Amino acid sequence: MIPVPTPVRFYQVGSFAVGNRLLDPDQRTVQADTARTNSLDSGHRACQGCGEALGARYVLDAAMRAAEDKVIAVNATGCLEVFSTPYPESSWRLAWIHSLFGNAPAVATGVAAAMRAKGRDDVRVVAQGGDGGTVDIGFGTLSGMFERNDDVLYVCYDNEAYMNTGVQRSGATPPAARTATTEAVGPAPGNAFGQGKDLPRIAMAHEISYVATATVADLHDLEAKTIRAMAHRGARYLHVLVPCPLGWGAASKDTIRLARLAKETGIFPVFEAEHGEVVSVAKIRHKAPVVEYLQAQRRYAHLFKGDHSDVIDQLQALAEANIARYGLLEPTSAEAPEVVED
Amino acid sequence: MEHPFAITLEVGTSHANRTGTWRVERPVYVDRLPPCNDACPAGENIQRWLYHAESGDYEAAWRQLVEENPLPAIMGRICYHPCETACNRAQVDEAVGINAVERFLGDLAIEKGFGFDAQTRETGRRVLVVGAGPSGLAASYHLRRLGHRVDLVDSAAKPGGMMRYGIPAYRLPRAVLDAEIERIFALGVQWIPNHRVEDVVAEREAGGYDAAYLAVGAQLGRRIEIPAGDSARIVDALSLLRSVEEDRPVLLGRRVAVYGGGNTAMDAARTARRLGATETVIVYRRTDKEMPAEREELDQALTEGITTRWLSTVDSFEGDHLVIEKVVLEDGKVVPTGEFEQLPADALVLALGQDSDLSVVEGAEHIAVRHGVVEVGPSMMTGEVGIFAGGDAVPSARTATVAIGHAKRAARAIDAYLAGGTRLAPERHGLASLERLNTWYYDDAPRSRRPELAAARRVDTFAEVVGGLNEDTALFEARRCLSCGNCFECDNCFGVCPDNAVVKLTDRETQAAGGRRYAFNYDYCKGCGICVEECPCGAIDLVPEAN
Ligand SMILES: Cc1cc2nc3c(=O)[nH]c(=O)nc-3n(C[C@H](O)[C@H](O)[C@H](O)COP(=O)(O)OP(=O)(O)OC[C@H]3O[C@@H](n4cnc5c(N)ncnc54)[C@H](O)[C@@H]3O)c2cc1C
Ligand SMILES: Cc1ncc(C[n+]2csc(CCOP(=O)(O)OP(=O)(O)O)c2C)c(N)n1
Ligand code: SF4
Ligand code: SF4
Ligand code: SF4
Ligand SMILES: [Mg+2]
Numbered sequence: 001m002i003p004v005p006t007p008v009r010f011y012q013v014g015s016f017a018v019g020n021r022l023l024d025p026d027q028r029t030v031q032a033d034t035a036r037t038n039s040l041d042s043g044h045r046a047c048q049g050c051g052e053a054l055g056a057r058y059v060l061d062a063a064m065r066a067a068e069d070k071v072i073a074v075n076a077t078g079c080l081e082v083f084s085t086p087y088p089e090s091s092w093r094l095a096w097i098h099s100l101f102g103n104a105p106a107v108a109t110g111v112a113a114a115m116r117a118k119g120r121d122d123v124r125v126v127a128q129g130g131d132g133g134t135v136d137i138g139f140g141t142l143s144g145m146f147e148r149n150d151d152v153l154y155v156c157y158d159n160e161a162y163m164n165t166g167v168q169r170s171g172a173t174p175p176a177a178r179t180a181t182t183e184a185v186g187p188a189p190g191n192a193f194g195q196g197k198d199l200p201r202i203a204m205a206h207e208i209s210y211v212a213t214a215t216v217a218d219l220h221d222l223e224a225k226t227i228r229a230m231a232h233r234g235a236r237y238l239h240v241l242v243p244c245p246l247g248w249g250a251a252s253k254d255t256i257r258l259a260r261l262a263k264e265t266g267i268f269p270v271f272e273a274e275h276g277e278v279v280s281v282a283k284i285r286h287k288a289p290v291v292e293y294l295q296a297q298r299r300y301a302h303l304f305k306g307d308h309s310d311v312i313d314q315l316q317a318l319a320e321a322n323i324a325r326y327g328l329l330e331p332t333s334a335e336a337p338e339v340v341e342d
Numbered sequence: 343m344e345h346p347f348a349i350t351l352e353v354g355t356s357h358a359n360r361t362g363t364w365r366v367e368r369p370v371y372v373d374r375l376p377p378c379n380d381a382c383p384a385g386e387n388i389q390r391w392l393y394h395a396e397s398g399d400y401e402a403a404w405r406q407l408v409e410e411n412p413l414p415a416i417m418g419r420i421c422y423h424p425c426e427t428a429c430n431r432a433q434v435d436e437a438v439g440i441n442a443v444e445r446f447l448g449d450l451a452i453e454k455g456f457g458f459d460a461q462t463r464e465t466g467r468r469v470l471v472v473g474a475g476p477s478g479l480a481a482s483y484h485l486r487r488l489g490h491r492v493d494l495v496d497s498a499a500k501p502g503g504m505m506r507y508g509i510p511a512y513r514l515p516r517a518v519l520d521a522e523i524e525r526i527f528a529l530g531v532q533w534i535p536n537h538r539v540e541d542v543v544a545e546r547e548a549g550g551y552d553a554a555y556l557a558v559g560a561q562l563g564r565r566i567e568i569p570a571g572d573s574a575r576i577v578d579a580l581s582l583l584r585s586v587e588e589d590r591p592v593l594l595g596r597r598v599a600v601y602g603g604g605n606t607a608m609d610a611a612r613t614a615r616r617l618g619a620t621e622t623v624i625v626y627r628r629t630d631k632e633m634p635a636e637r638e639e640l641d642q643a644l645t646e647g648i649t650t651r652w653l654s655t656v657d658s659f660e661g662d663h664l665v666i667e668k669v670v671l672e673d674g675k676v677v678p679t680g681e682f683e684q685l686p687a688d689a690l691v692l693a694l695g696q697d698s699d700l701s702v703v704e705g706a707e708h709i710a711v712r713h714g715v716v717e718v719g720p721s722m723m724t725g726e727v728g729i730f731a732g733g734d735a736v737p738s739a740r741t742a743t744v745a746i747g748h749a750k751r752a753a754r755a756i757d758a759y760l761a762g763g764t765r766l767a768p769e770r771h772g773l774a775s776l777e778r779l780n781t782w783y784y785d786d787a788p789r790s791r792r793p794e795l796a797a798a799r800r801v802d803t804f805a806e807v808v809g810g811l812n813e814d815t816a817l818f819e820a821r822r823c824l825s826c827g828n829c830f831e832c833d834n835c836f837g838v839c840p841d842n843a844v845v846k847l848t849d850r851e852t853q854a855a856g857g858r859r860y861a862f863n864y865d866y867c868k869g870c871g872i873c874v875e876e877c878p879c880g881a882i883d884l885v886p887e888a889n
Binding site for chain 1: 352353354355356358360361364397782784785821830837840842846865866868869870872874875876878884
């Protein structure tokens with residue numbers, strides 16, 4: 001008759017939403033804090049619903065919290081730089097320097113060296129760029145930065161194409177996606193299968209101390225990874241999926257939903273690795289079919305005109321391969337306090 | 343011309359760029375009507391009292407609850423909880439155990455001795471309330487809190503109406519009933535027992551009352567002619583239940599048949615079982631699919647060893663056996679088959695429905711009675727100006743919760759009437775339907791179950807069958823609420839805006855208390871709608887800009 005008391009866990013939205021009035025402040029995200037840095041402030045010229053603007057603020061605010069506000073950001077050319085600093089305006093509320101399109105890792109290496117020379121090991125360096133700047137033109141300098149193990153956290157905001165110059169294909173553009181340079185024409189419309197670079201795995205192959213992927217859909221996860229990355233010294237790499245309403249042909253309100261679907265379909269595996277080994281993965285919570293993700297984006301619209309179920313099947317197979325490789329599907333069961341019935 | 347090697351820009355300079363001008367749609371915070379609130383016949387603001395309970399402030403939760411319903415410990419036991427049927431969470435996993443939390447709050451209030459907030463004014467106006475069932479009690483409560491003087495009269499010796507003389511103690515312990523009634527009386531209600539009102543218009547006149555509320559219920563058990571031998575023992579369910587309450591239980595014997603398929607039939611059968619009828623059978627002319635009784639009630643009866651005879655009518659009662667005719671259903675109609683059977687029985691209990699005794703309005707020429715109930719308008723006023731009616735005696739579903747809802751509506755209308763006006767019902771918000779919610783954000787959480795008394799211990803005592811939640815499980819259950827359509831301060835909108843255009847109004851010191859919510863900074867909001875999409879509970883609308 002008498003129910004056994006069990007400690008109360010928080011079951012409303014504690015683990016998924018940004019904050020909650022019922023949570024201890026230290027269990028809320030950095031973004032829930034009215035005193036967050038707002039590293040990228042209002043007035044920037046990013047499109048409505050820009051995932052990159054969101055991702056940059058999420059990462060840098062967390063890095064600022066971790067480094068007690070002593071962060072220098074080095075930014076490659078790309079949307080993030082262009083929409084944040086049209087002369088004479090700047091949206092940045094932290095020390096920030098713009099390099100060139102392809103040399104952000106090298107510039108960051110230099111900044112880190114300068115800080116070391118000045119004996120300022122309290123000042124931390126974060127370099128950031130788009131997927132084009134990272135996996136293509138900046139790839140060489142990035143690999144060098146990894147190899148030398150320079151004390152820099154490099155963050156790639158992956159929107160899967162060269163957005164700033166009009167949506168050209170990058171080495172991170174997914175198969176079948178339409179871009180200005182992979183048009184939806186011919187027998188195999190959109191970007192080709194079997195090409196492109198998986199930079200998180202390339203970074204792991206450098207055996208640097210910390211590599212992680214994340215999306216703007218899971219803030220708790222993204223912040224935790226940023227803070228963990230900041231606890232390491234040497235070269236670290238964070239790869240964040242940031243949907244682009246313009247380039248993806250998606251509704252601006254769907255930015256977070258699409259990032260969530262990318263993870264829940266298995267299309268974008270979310271994990272972290274230390275010294276070249278995967279140490280944890282974010283499990284799929286409510287598995288969704290890849291079509292649900294594709295249908296919400298006009299860059300895949302050609303797959304739904306005429307019969308392209310074979311292409312959709314191939315994309316589904318890629319998702320399944322990710323699920324198998326990283327072990328993304330494992331049932332997690334919710335626990336309830338027990339009431340003993342006699 | 344000399345060019346600088348590098349350019350530095352001032353912090354905050356982007357604020358000059360008012361990106362709000364890009365907007366074609368604007369987000370606005372709204373409060374929508376949660377389906378639970380919409381479905382509660384007593385008009386409780388369930389979402390709101392759960393909000394307080396979620397933070398562990400049970401007293402605030404209880405005070406919010408009793409704004410609408412003064413009987414939470416009772417309702418937390420006997421209400422058929424249409425709120426839970428409507429609850430959005432039912433479509434996610436299982437409905438929030440609203441009724442269980444309500445009971446927890448009600449019981450806690452009794453244990454801690456919470457009293458109602460005292461009325462802040464005395465109007466000096468006098469209202470006669472006839473009938474001390476849930477409707478009359480709730481009306482007395484609301485009228486007293488509005489500052490009116492209340493005389494509550496009842497023909498019975500004790501207050502409670504059907505909650506005392508109908509609903510058995512194993513579902514509603516009398517200590518709970520007494521405690522909640524006592525608390526209402528403590529507001530200064532004048533309780534007048536053993537007083538039967540013969541003519542409400544005359545009594546209002548004679549007593550000089552400014553208004554009256556009639557809540558006489560439906561207290562007459564319906565009877566039908568059943569050919570029966572001399573020794574056949576036939577009793578109606580209400581008399582049986584009342585006899586137990588008055589501690590002079592009707593003698594039934596070992597084999598009892600209960601005729602009917604409503605909740606009263608279930609209570610009669612379960613009561614017979616507790617009085618020693620080891621073979622109790624419910625005889626009903628349709629099946630469990632059609633019966634008006636709550637499924638829960640039937641399940642409890644079955645657990646207690648009661649059996650059923652569906653598709654059967656009672657033809658006659660020969661003293662030691664019933665003659666039962668088998669029937670079939672054709673398009674929902676009961677059709678006799680001419681096939682008869684014997685069913686051994688020592689007593690037959692009739693549970694075929696209740697009627698209202700409306701002799702109290704027979705002499706009132708302006709008060710209309712149709713289909714055995716009193717006609718009332720939307721404000722619960724009868725044809726006689728200043729005389730209102732509610733509960734089982736007016737047309738509606740006959741439940742205690744409905745009766746309490748009528749009382750609230752009538753009390754507010756009486757208050758307006760006494761002030762010389764009529765009350766305008768406040769506009770209802772649009773429904774917070776499930777499609778508006780983003781359920782991704784809620785943790786998976788199975789429903790907490792209330793403990794139950796073992797079946798073996800239910801056959802000889804009237805001890806309460808269903809137990810309550812403890813604090814842990816009640817808190818857990820409250821936190822399963824999705825807060826449909828009403829901001830619960832999850833910070834999502836504040837966090838997900840790419841333009842920092844959401845302002846959190848709660849300052850750091852008072853964060854724990856919450857309640858100040860958020861605002862949009864339309865200077866910078868571009869109208870992307872992410873906040874709308876990612877609000878878990880659907881408390882933001884996106885509306886077109888004027889142009
Ligand atoms: C066996 C049974 C079980 C039930 N179980 C539930 C349940 O679990 N949940 C639920 O919600 N509902 C239940 N109901 C229905 C519920 O009890 C009624 O809907 C509710 O009590 C109606 O309230 P009321 O105030 O209108 O009338 P009542 O509760 O019937 O009270 C009317 C009062 O008026 C008094 N009265 C009548 N005439 C006069 C007069 N002329 N002068 C003075 N006093 C008078 C009576 O003595 C009585 O006290 C049940 C009903 C029965 C019979
Ligand atoms: C050396 C050089 N080549 C080309 C450009 C033009 N350019 C500016 S941004 C950009 C694309 C950026 O793409 P990505 O790095 O993916 O960032 P995004 O804009 O998508 O965020 C290009 C090609 C340049 N600035 N410098
Ligand atoms: S989830 Fe909460 S607010 Fe929504 S219907 Fe259920 S109890 Fe009401
Ligand atoms: S997320 Fe920000 S910019 Fe987008 S609609 Fe909401 S308030 Fe406006
Ligand atoms: S997103 Fe959260 S904080 Fe914002 S309105 Fe909705 S419930 Fe309230
Ligand atoms: Mg890009």
